[in-house]
Amino acid sequence: xxxxxTTAQTSATRANAVLRVPxxxxxxxxxxxxxSLAFHTDPFDxxxxxxxxxxxxFALIDPRSTEAWEQGHIPGALHLPTAEIxxxxxxLLDKSVPVVTYCWGPGCNGGTRAALALAELGYQVKxxxxxxxxxxxxxxxxETGRGREQRDADPLTALVGSGNCGC
Numbered sequence: 001x002x003x004x005x006t007t008a009q010t011s012a013t014r015a016n017a018v019l020r021v022p023x024x025x026x027x028x029x030x031x032x033x034x035x036s037l038a039f040h041t042d043p044f045d046x047x048x049x050x051x052x053x054x055x056x057x058f059a060l061i062d063p064r065s066t067e068a069w070e071q072g073h074i075p076g077a078l079h080l081p082t083a084e085i086x087x088x089x090x091x092l093l094d095k096s097v098p099v100v101t102y103c104w105g106p107g108c109n110g111g112t113r114a115a116l117a118l119a120e121l122g123y124q125v126k127x128x129x130x131x132x133x134x135x136x137x138x139x140x141x142x143e144t145g146r147g148r149e150q151r152d153a154d155p156l157t158a159l160v161g162s163g164n165c166g167c
Contacts (some may be wrong), residue, residue, distance in 0.1 A: 063114035105133030
């Protein structure tokens with residue numbers, strides 16, 4: 001049996017930008033969010049996998065320019081500029097190992113372009129949301145020409161201190 005919304009609910013929905021377009025069905029939402037997790041990971045999960053020691057089970061790719069790489073990159077990442085992926089990917093990567101790409105941050109789609117180029121070559125790939133910007137904002141170490149650097153976590157984007165955010 002379908003329940004019809006009350007007049008008050010219908011009026012509130014029209015006035016509320018959040019509900020102007022109704023939420024997806026639970027099944028559609030589960031499919032969408034499940035698919036999203038198949039395509040994306042985040043800095044905390046990448047850092048935890050790298051910190052666990054041994055083989056994390058994925059290759060981490062920084063597709064930015066040499067100048068950007070030298071300015072700072074995630075320790076353990078491989079430098080493979082997007083333009084070089086078609087020519088060099090098979091030399092650096094094993095197609096049986098998933099790949100995680102990242103770029104500058106949420107305002108940059110370079111990690112997406114690199115992920116697309118790798119997927120078109122037959123690699124399983126995920127993109128790290130937030131890029132190196134959120135890696136740094138979450139207080140994780142970077143590597144530069146001067147060595148390794150680490151900044152304090154930004155309390156607007158990460159839990160300050162040790163521990164897991166719980167999400």
